[in-house]
Amino acid sequence: MIKRTIGLLFIVMAALTFNSYGQAKITFKVNLTPQLEDSVFIPGRDQIYLKGDVFPLSASRKVYLKDTAPVDSVYETTVNFPSTASGKRLNYNFYIRTPDQTMSEQMKRQLGIGAKDLELNATYFNRFTW
Template structure:
């Protein structure tokens, strides 16, 4: 009988932990980079890297899901332990030979245990 009671509690605990994560949608507008060929789709890619795991250990690639707007997007889930922590992040353009063009200044956002969609600002633009 104890086993039957334990399974629902385990499922409820897992459900609460999964919901407590912060999901951040990163967006970057590459229109100027496309116009001057600093970024060439199919040859180059854009990624986000930052100060908290998982993007501190492994950058995440962004994709253009709607090619009309030149906005590249990726969703990243952060552990609930980072709730109310400040995330510093940057976008990077990676060229095939491994060269990277990284934004000059770090961007910052405070993580909460809610979903957050960041506006699609231009790559390396900080007048906001």
């Protein structure tokens, strides 16, 4: 009985170690200063979220961003990608939802997912630089 319990404990610990190995946390940031200045985005009423095409992001799952430091107008969220996402290319976009409409960015953003944590620089909503 003790050998079986130890064996089961070993399997559980190995599974937990395997699942956590190679996970990457990616912090996404978007600067909403222009939308705030033009009253296109109103904090407390409107929401900004992120959708992508690599699990745990998906076309149907929204990940909401929060303004952690209101003085800078940068909204952010951190997404934990599993080890199976390493090496994949993520297509993603930010969306603004107001009571009247949902605004999406015109072009898809892309990012290669690695095995290490990544904190992206803040980008402006629906603006792209080359």
